[in-house]
Amino acid sequence: xxxxxxxxxxxxxxxxxxxxxxxxxxxxxxxxxxxxxxxxxxxxxxxxxxxxxxxxxxxxxxxxxxxxxxxxxxxxxxxxxxxxxxxxxxxxxxxxxxxxxxxxxxxxxxxxxxxxxxxxxxxxxxxxxxxxxxxxxxxxxxxxxxxxxxxxxxxxxxxxxxxxxxxxxxxxxxxxxxxxxxxxxxxxxxxxxxxxxxxxxxxxxxxxxxxxxxxxxxxxxxxxxxxxxxxxxxxxxxxxxxxxxxxxxxxxxxxxxxxxxxxxxxxxxxxxxxxxxxxxxxxxxxxxxxxxxxxxxxxxxxxxxxxxxxxxxxxxxxxxxxxxxxxxxxxxxxxxxxxxxxxxxxxxxxxxxxxxxxxxxxxxxxxxxxxxxxxx
Numbered sequence: 001x002x003x004x005x006x007x008x009x010x011x012x013x014x015x016x017x018x019x020x021x022x023x024x025x026x027x028x029x030x031x032x033x034x035x036x037x038x039x040x041x042x043x044x045x046x047x048x049x050x051x052x053x054x055x056x057x058x059x060x061x062x063x064x065x066x067x068x069x070x071x072x073x074x075x076x077x078x079x080x081x082x083x084x085x086x087x088x089x090x091x092x093x094x095x096x097x098x099x100x101x102x103x104x105x106x107x108x109x110x111x112x113x114x115x116x117x118x119x120x121x122x123x124x125x126x127x128x129x130x131x132x133x134x135x136x137x138x139x140x141x142x143x144x145x146x147x148x149x150x151x152x153x154x155x156x157x158x159x160x161x162x163x164x165x166x167x168x169x170x171x172x173x174x175x176x177x178x179x180x181x182x183x184x185x186x187x188x189x190x191x192x193x194x195x196x197x198x199x200x201x202x203x204x205x206x207x208x209x210x211x212x213x214x215x216x217x218x219x220x221x222x223x224x225x226x227x228x229x230x231x232x233x234x235x236x237x238x239x240x241x242x243x244x245x246x247x248x249x250x251x252x253x254x255x256x257x258x259x260x261x262x263x264x265x266x267x268x269x270x271x272x273x274x275x276x277x278x279x280x281x282x283x284x285x286x287x288x289x290x291x292x293x294x295x296x297x298x299x300x301x302x303x304x305x306x307x308x309x310x311x312x313x314x315x316x317x318x319x320x321x322x323x324x325x326x327x328x329x330x331x332x333x334x335x336x337x338x339x340x341x342x343x344x345x346x347x348x349x350x351x352x353x354x355x356x357x358x359x360x361x362x363x364x365x366x367x368x369x370x371x372x373x374x375x376x
Contacts, residue, residue: 137242138235141344141371142327148339150375151346153296156288156353163356166285174293177203180260185300190312193301194251200294201244202261203268207287207352208237210272211280215360228364229355235369236348242325243341249319284356291349298342305335347371 158164177183181196212233219226253261276283304310313334323332326340350373351366358365 137325138231138238139369139371140325140327141239141340141347143340143343143372145336145339147372147375148336148343151295151339151343152375153292153299154346154349155292158285158289162279162282163285166282167289169286170289170293173290180264188301188304188309190310191251193304193310194247195253195257196297197247197301198244198251198253199257199261199264200297201240201247202265204290204294204348205237205240205244206265206269207272207283207290208233208235208240208348210269211276211283212237214273214276214280227362228366231368232351232364232366232370236351239344239348242321243344246319246322246325246337246341249321250316280360281356284352288349288353288356291345291352294345295342295349298338298345302335302338302342305338310334344371346375347373350374 156163158167177196177199181199182192183196184192212230215226215230215233219230272283275286301310305313308314316334318328318332318334318337322328322337322340323330326337328336328340347370351370354365
């Protein structure tokens with residue numbers, strides 16, 4: 001009798017058309033989240049209305065399979081016919097699904113069903129974007145006021161040949177950047193400072209990404225571990241990009257400026273790529289000295305602000321993305337922002353000078369998220 005009942009249930013499954021059917025009433029999910037499942041709902045009805053001869057053992061065996069197959073997450077056009085485990089949704093996820101139905105965006109062909117953890121964009125797109133940029137960051141450098149005030153320009157005296165070569169390359173690059181950005185300490189204003197900072201940050205984000213990418217590829221190629229360098233290099237690249245995103249809230253450059261950035265980035269990326277393949281130590285020394293110059297640049301900017309040469313910034317509101325990223329607080333000033341950015345650059349200089357003294361196979365001495373370095 002048990003075998004007969006099971007055979008009846010199986011044949012019922014096979015006979016049901018593969019056309020879309022409504023979700024089963026027994027499904028515990030919100031109807032807005034259900035996707036029509038061919039074959040499962042009629043079988044559920046058959047199971048619920050089965051005669052007494054269908055033993056509890058059969059119901060226990062077939063029940064979980066049919067119920068789990070009756071309501072399932074779908075993504076795009078992907079379809080699965082194998083039963084999956086029932087997904088228990090939190091109340092807020094169910095509410096999101098219901099909202100989607102009210103917007104007449106059912107999960108038909110071409111629509112994507114929301115998955116647990118899927119990001120949703122709020123009405124305030126700019127604020128939401130700021131939160132996303134910070135939320136997905138590899139690290140968030142949060143400094144004390146005492147530490148940021150203690151950061152001062154430092155210089156590692158070049159002794160080895162690669163250090164001298166790297167220092168000379170930075171000297172040449174510095175004069176090139178000075179010419180493009182019209183850098184003159186005696187005549188700087190807010191607009192000129194933003195021009196220099198924006199141009200500097202578009203280039204400063206290149207070395208970390210190139211170094212991390214090449215070490216990543218080498219790890220794959222050699223089938224060996226990287227010993228932690230990749231993460232630190234990508235942290236550096238992302239941190240420089242956050243500098244750029246922050247100062248872009250204060251000024252949007254024009255087409256000529258963007259063209260120069262495109263040209264310089266293309267040249268610098270390829271040159272650094274080749275140089276890193278040839279000598280990673282030389283490249284890290286170069287970045288170490290380059291970041292020393294960045295510390296000097298921000299120190300001069302802070303000095304101009306303190307001397308009253310930048311009146312617009314004395315009362316300028318710090319961009320929201322900066323407050324979220326550095327945890328600056330609601331009353332943060334532009335000086336607080338510049339102090340934090342300078343501390344970041346000092347960290348990059350210290351890290352790269354350290355990497356320049358290590359062999360490629362040595363372990364990364366810096367912990368994940370390291371951003372406070374010796375200032376003495």
